[in-house]
Amino acid sequence: MSNVEQEDVETFRQRARSFIRNNLQPISSDALVFPLRNVRNDDEELTAVAREREVQRMLFDAGLAGICFPRKYGGQELTPAHQRALNEEFDGYEYPSRLQAPTLSPCAAVLLDFGSEEQKLRHIPAILNGEEIWxxxxxxxxxxxxxxxxxxxxxxxxxxxxxxxxxxxxxxxxxxxxxxxxxxxxxxxxxxxxxxxxxxxxxxxxxxxxxxxxxxxxxxxxxxxxxxxxxxxxxxxxxxxxxxxxGTRWMFHERMLTNSPLVTMPTGAGRTSVGATFVHAVAQEAGRASEPHIRDYIGETLMLDIVERELQRRIGDGLATGTMADQAAAVGRLFSGVAATRIRTIAFEIAGGAGAAWTDDDGELAFSGSDFLMRQVSCIGGGTTEMARNVISERVLGMPRERTLDKDIPYRDVPRSASSRT
Ligand SMILES: Cc1cc2nc3c(=O)[nH]c(=O)nc-3n(C[C@H](O)[C@H](O)[C@H](O)COP(=O)(O)OP(=O)(O)OC[C@H]3O[C@@H](n4cnc5c(N)ncnc54)[C@H](O)[C@@H]3O)c2cc1C
CATH class of the missing domain: 2.40.110.10 (Butyryl-CoA Dehydrogenase, subunit A, domain 2)
Incomplete structure (x- = not known):
């Protein structure tokens, strides 16, 4: 057994903390913005991508990349508990967000599941050290x-x-x-x-x-x-x-993204742009944080944040220990989509007029308007919440399968639009 293998979670946490604090830049929570907000021009986006590749390389060299990937492919072969500790230590610091999904999961996850040895040796180390984005x-x-x-x-x-x-x-x-x-x-x-x-x-x-x-x-x-x-x-x-x-396994990895042990995601990330912290900031900027029903709204978003964190943790544990079927990942996917949409709607309601018509210096208030317009994204990306509901009803609850008319006939004979025929 090597030193890395023997490292207990607490020692690993201390090592990660020390590396992150000494080498990475602290960032405010609003820097991890919703990826489809139009906040960067092309040059800025390319600079951000280059920096993330560099950070990924630094993490790789420090033994902090690919925590749950096998060591023969450049990973650390540690446990989901180590990955969780790393995620907690990243809170408040820059991290290579663009190199997580879909590069590490579902893409690298699918390579691990189905790739040949040659494919894994060629691509997984290059993914873990930031050379390849998928x-x-x-x-x-x-x-x-x-x-x-x-x-x-x-x-x-x-x-x-x-x-x-x-x-x-x-x-x-x-x-x-x-x-x-x-x-x-x-x-x-x-x-x-x-x-x-x-x-x-x-x-x-x-x-x-x-x-x-x-x-x-x-x-x-x-x-x-x-x-x-x-x-x-x-x-x-x-x-x-x-x-x-x-493809079936690919969909599974996509649905369980927020609790995949292959992905590094600061505990607050993904929620920072739309979670309780954001809603609180909107309420303060709007001067409404002390209004009783606004406080109810803030409480609701905090509750959604907590429930989601615990739900994803429970599903992650269930999948890792085999007490839940793979298809249960759809439950987490459904909750994250519905909760994010609800939180964006709450932020928009709190922002009032500034959420509907904003100027460039309106800060979080302005984002609440554009986020509201984009709120359905979280119910579509990674497979829609309607499809997640189908999976839950048919595969988790065992309800009758949806009727399909194209299941048993050659795909060539399935009616399609003329432009897509081969
Ligand atoms: C932020 C974001 C990132 C994305 N990234 C990627 C990416 O990197 N790569 C990629 O390939 N795709 C990506 N997508 C695309 C995404 O996977 C698709 O948009 C999604 O799967 C839905 O497909 P569609 O838009 O073609 O809608 P359609 O499949 O045309 O569906 C239209 C509507 O009908 C509903 N519907 C369809 N069939 C059923 C059914 N059987 N039962 C109930 N309802 C049904 C759907 O839920 C949806 O509401 C991304 C999307 C978003 C929003």
């Missing part, structure tokens, strides 16, 4: 909820595959390196049986990344167009036409 190429213009209905085509040509089609809603693909891509390799079998998964560099001939500008000015969402992109068969993940096996 994106998931899952959603398509024809829809993202019906993952098994992917239409990006991959046709075999000797030792290579030729990919054609489009993926969409990849946040930050323009500054990322690799994609995990779900494709259709067989159109003559029912939809779940003709899928395969590949990995591919994002910046290469035949792969165009177009940025999508949203109403709030953010251009972080991307759409990719693949035209005759050649991928070696050695970059296939899982079996040919067996992509649904990979």
């Amino acid at each position: 994106m998931q190429f899952l959603s398509e213009p024809s829809g993202g909820s019906d993952v098994a209905g992917a239409q990006m085509s991959a046709i075999r040509d000797g030792d290579e595959w030729v990919l054609n089609g489009s993926k969409i809603w990849t946040t930050g693909a323009w500054w990322s390196d690799w994609g995990l891509c779900l494709t259709r390799t067989n159109w003559d079998v029912p939809k779940h049986r003709g899928l395969s998964v590949f990995i591919l560099p994002i910046h290469q001939p035949g792969l165009e990344v177009h940025r999508i500008e949203m109403l709030n000015g953010s251009k972080e969402f991307c759409q990719e167009f693949l035209t005759d992109v050649r991928v070696p068969d050695s970059d296939r993940i899982g079996g040919v036409d067996d992509g649904w096996t990979v």
